[in-house]
Amino acid sequence: MANSKVLVARGSSWSPEFIQELLPSAQRTALLYHLSYLCLGGFPKLERLVREQALETQLLFGSSEAVLMKCVSTSSKLVSSLLPMLMKAVENNDPDLAVKYLEEARARIDDIIEAVDDMVKRYDEHNQNVATCTSDVVQEKLETEKEEQKYSKEIKSLLEAVAKLKEELRKMTKDENEIEKKIEDKNHELQNHIKDVSRRKRGFGILAALVPCFGALIKCLYDAATGPGDTAKTQSLNAELSRLSSEKSSLQNKKWSIQIKVTDLQLQLANSQLQLGVIPSHVHLKEVQRCLSRIQNILVNLGINFWKKVETLLDNLKEKTFVGEDLIEDLNDLKEEFLTSIEAAEQCWQRFGECCQKAKDIFRVQSRDAYQFLEIDPAKLSKDEWDEQHKSVMEKLIQINPLEMSIIITE
Structure with a gap:
């Protein structure tokens, strides 16, 4: 039975699988920006454009941390205070007080749902900006390909x-x-x-x-x-x-x-x-284009696979939190059913808060530490310095193991 419960935990929609790819995705994003940045030492205009997108991604990750902190705070408030007080009001046969607590919970949940919806839109807008930057790189590449030799x-x-x-x-x-x-x-x-x-x-x-x-x-x-x-x-x-x-x-x-x-x-x-x-320019620009395209894919995954899942989970949690609100009208006969539904919702809110805390920590580290390479001018790097940075970035990319990341976060 113990082994069965482990399988249930990993297969459950409430296991941390909605964040298990977050860390490697965030890490790859910064490393791919770094690789692009290294390849643009001879292209000041493109270097500026890529820098702008990297900084925007960094700021977006910082905003993601703030929204997740809001989710953590709301989950904690519901689990530690609002839902227990709601259950107490029901146990005391006080429907007016129970309705009051339900409405307060509804307002808090709607607030974080709105914040998460805004994050989905921001990721989509940022992805479009990165796509525009990629198009600029492609245009520059086409102009330099005219000088290509056999x-x-x-x-x-x-x-x-x-x-x-x-x-x-x-x-x-x-x-x-x-x-x-x-x-x-x-x-x-x-x-x-x-x-x-x-x-x-x-x-x-x-x-x-x-x-x-x-x-x-x-x-x-x-x-x-x-x-x-x-x-x-x-x-x-x-x-x-x-x-x-x-x-x-x-x-x-x-x-x-x-x-x-x-x-x-x-x-x-x-x-x-x-x-x-x-002339290697067009080849380096091809690499920049590939990196930016991969960053676009990651941003799409973050917007859809992460924030969309958070949004879906919140909608589900909201629905399940209020699944028994009609029972308040007849507490004498349906009290136990209502209390059972709230107890179940409380457990799910607690798990959701724990997952959001892990995701928040990932965004915090990436937004604060992963973009320090922008402080360096790639055009001023010597060949040895360039090779050293390139080697370091490649080694870090190789070390990112999706399977190991999944196991670490699940545990």
């Missing part, structure tokens, strides 16, 4: 190696999509299993309506299921979900390793052209 055999070999790795990435992306489909199917099967058990277990249907999160329902299913078939099937489905998630994380890690190899080969290409006397 590649040597060494350069052709590097290009072939890059093409081979990109083909591997395309195949891995296809495999990843297939795994994602399997995960969706398995989740659907698990939901149907829970519905089936709820129909057969007396009283479990009411409990399913009152417990506001999928993971908690699975736990209740373990506790309520007496037949070995029910428990075995639940364990089997959770085990399969855990295996598929691990397989997906492993594949993502392999994809990232190949992307690092591609980046390294592309920079070798730039260095080879420099040694051959070919």
Whole structure:
């Protein structure tokens, strides 16, 4: 049973999975900006544009920290004060006071929902600004490509190696999509299993309506299921979900390793052209374009996969917090049902606050420490200094392991 509960915790919608990719994404963003910045030493206009976007990202991360702090504070207030006082009012059969506390909770929740919605919009706007900057880099690249000369055999070999790795990435992306489909199917099967058990277990249907999160329902299913078939099937489905998630994380890690190899080969290409006397500007600008494009993808993921999930969780929490508010009108008969729903919501608010605290700490570190490279003028770096910084950035990129990050944050 202990092992089963571990699986439930990791598969639950209330596990920290909505923040597990936040740290590597934030780290990659700063490192990719740094790499772009190094490649623009000879392009003052583009250097200024990239600096502006990097500073905007830094400020956006700082604002993200502030909004998450607001989420943490609201969760703490609800768990430590408002919800307990609400339950006390219900226990004392005081519907007027209960309604007052519910309205105060509603106002606080609406306030953070509005703040999170604003963050989603800001990430979208910033992503568009980065896209504009990328277009400027592309235009500069097109102008310098007119001076390009024929590649040597060494350069052709590097290009072939890059093409081979990109083909591997395309195949891995296809495999990843297939795994994602399997995960969706398995989740659907698990939901149907829970519905089936709820129909057969007396009283479990009411409990399913009152417990506001999928993971908690699975736990209740373990506790309520007496037949070995029910428990075995639940364990089997959770085990399969855990295996598929691990397989997906492993594949993502392999994809990232190949992307690092591609980046390294592309920079070798730039260095080879420099040694051959070919103007390397367009190659460096290609690298800047790639970095900015990857930053765009990360910003989209942060806006959709992180802040959208936070927004969805808040909407769900709001709905579940007020799921039993109509019961206040008849406290004598429905008091216990209302108290049960509030107790369940209280647990979910506490978990949400803990997750937001972890996310807040990640944004705080990144917004304060990760952009110090902007204090250096890349045009004034010697070749040795440039090589040293480039090597350091690449090593840090290689060290980012999505699978390990997931395990660390989950634990």
